[in-house]
Amino acid sequence: MSHLRPPHNCTELMSDISMLLDGELDRHSENRLMDEIQKCPTCMQYYNNHSAYKKNVAQKVMRKACGESFKDNLRAKIRGL
Numbered sequence: 001m002s003h004l005r006p007p008h009n010c011t012e013l014m015s016d017i018s019m020l021l022d023g024e025l026d027r028h029s030e031n032r033l034m035d036e037i038q039k040c041p042t043c044m045q046y047y048n049n050h051s052a053y054k055k056n057v058a059q060k061v062m063r064k065a066c067g068e069s070f071k072d073n074l075r076a077k078i079r080g081l
């Protein structure tokens with residue numbers, strides 16, 4: 001009986017993908033993971049969904065940050081009057 005390692009495990013890759021999107025993987029693991037993702041439609045979809053979600057969150061955070069500094073500017077102006 002030959003012991004074959006499963007070539008691809010979506011469940012395991014999904015946690016790797018989260019780490020990748022959080023920027024927690026090194027360049028080498030990142031490249032290997034991207035290869036793996038591109039071979040599998042399930043992982044590809046998971047990756048796309050999550051990178052879209054992260055981008056969305058990043059944009060919201062940025063918008064909020066802009067809003068905050070705008071308010072701070074306003075507050076500074078009001079204080080200066």
Ligand SMILES: [Zn+2]
Nearest residue numbers: 010040042043
């Ligand atoms: Zn997969």
